Amino acid sequence: MSQIELHLGDCAEVLKTLPPARVQLTVTSPPYDQLRNYNGVADNWGDAVWKACIKQLYRVTRPGGVVVWVVSDQTIKGSETGTSFRQALFAKRCGFRLHDTMIWKKPSVHFPETTRYYNTFEYMFVWSKGTPIFNPLRDRANKTAGERKRHFGERLPDGRLVNLTPKRRVEGVVIKPHGVRFNVWDINTGGGKSHTDQLGYEHPATFPEQLARDHILSWSNRGHTVLDPFMGSGTTGKMANQLGRRFIGIELDPTYFELATRRLADERGDQRQTA
Numbered sequence: 001m002s003q004i005e006l007h008l009g010d011c012a013e014v015l016k017t018l019p020p021a022r023v024q025l026t027v028t029s030p031p032y033d034q035l036r037n038y039n040g041v042a043d044n045w046g047d048a049v050w051k052a053c054i055k056q057l058y059r060v061t062r063p064g065g066v067v068v069w070v071v072s073d074q075t076i077k078g079s080e081t082g083t084s085f086r087q088a089l090f091a092k093r094c095g096f097r098l099h100d101t102m103i104w105k106k107p108s109v110h111f112p113e114t115t116r117y118y119n120t121f122e123y124m125f126v127w128s129k130g131t132p133i134f135n136p137l138r139d140r141a142n143k144t145a146g147e148r149k150r151h152f153g154e155r156l157p158d159g160r161l162v163n164l165t166p167k168r169r170v171e172g173v174v175i176k177p178h179g180v181r182f183n184v185w186d187i188n189t190g191g192g193k194s195h196t197d198q199l200g201y202e203h204p205a206t207f208p209e210q211l212a213r214d215h216i217l218s219w220s221n222r223g224h225t226v227l228d229p230f231m232g233s234g235t236t237g238k239m240a241n242q243l244g245r246r247f248i249g250i251e252l253d254p255t256y257f258e259l260a261t262r263r264l265a266d267e268r269g270d271q272r273q274t275a
């Protein structure tokens with residue numbers, strides 16, 4: 001049975017109490033500017049809070065560890081705030097690599113627009129402390145499965161196309177039915193799609209279980225510690241527990257803290273019944 005440690009409080013403060021290099025992976029989604037106030041706890045949300053949090057995340061992350069920061073920008077007076085990009089560049093200043101800028105593509109359109117194309121995605125920034133652990137998910141159906149790969153040339157920085165040396169040429173390898181995923185993830189969300197339990201739907205801004213699960217599988221191994229400093233309903237914790245990882249969750253709002261506590265207790269109860 002994996003361990004679960006939950007804290008009620010401001011993550012910028014609670015993270016200071018964790019020892020350095022304790023965490024392999026963080027999968028989290030902070031408030032998006034002032035889009036929601038989370039029962040008032042995010043009223044003072046802004047640069048000072050997220051900067052303090054990201055600094056602490058760097059301190060508590062192990063070498064080879066990763067932070068997945070799922071975020072989007074508020075649109076104010078017709079212009080996106082760009083806070084997400086400032087957060088990603090600040091993470092680099094703290095010492096993280098901007099390892100990948102991934103996209104969570106959602107099927108639904110939430111905010112009908114008249115002056116721009118409808119938005120259907122959020123960023124999933126992947127920040128790493130050095131070279132990360134990576135267990136690639138190989139579930140992308142290859143359209144050219146069964147055909148033979150051919151790769152003879154490459155383009156140089158000056159624009160010239162040159163032949164690869166015989167050692168680097170690829171020819172004749174049969175393309176497998178499934179390849180490694182691309183970095184745009186199509187993940188369904190909404191009623192009946194995000195969560196397998198009802199409690200997950202009692203929070204107003206969750207990410208789907210599949211998103212947390214797939215990142216946990218990609219960037220950590222069994223027995224590792226997974227953190228969510230903006231725990232909400234505890235989606236990351238639920239998936240971490242199912243996948244045999246330890247979990248540390250932090251939430252500032254007492255109502256959501258209690259919700260996550262109940263959800264994770266139910267989860268462990270279910271596991272005991274099926275064990």
Ligand SMILES: C[S@@+](CC[C@H](N)C(=O)[O-])C[C@H]1O[C@@H](n2cnc3c(N)ncnc32)[C@H](O)[C@@H]1O
Nearest residue numbers: 010011038206207230232233234235251252253
């Ligand atoms: C986008 S929601 C996270 C939802 C979560 N991913 C889930 O699937 O349930 C952000 C959460 O951060 C909490 N929060 C806001 N400011 C916080 C802070 N300084 N420290 C800890 N939690 C905070 C909010 O109350 C809210 O529940």
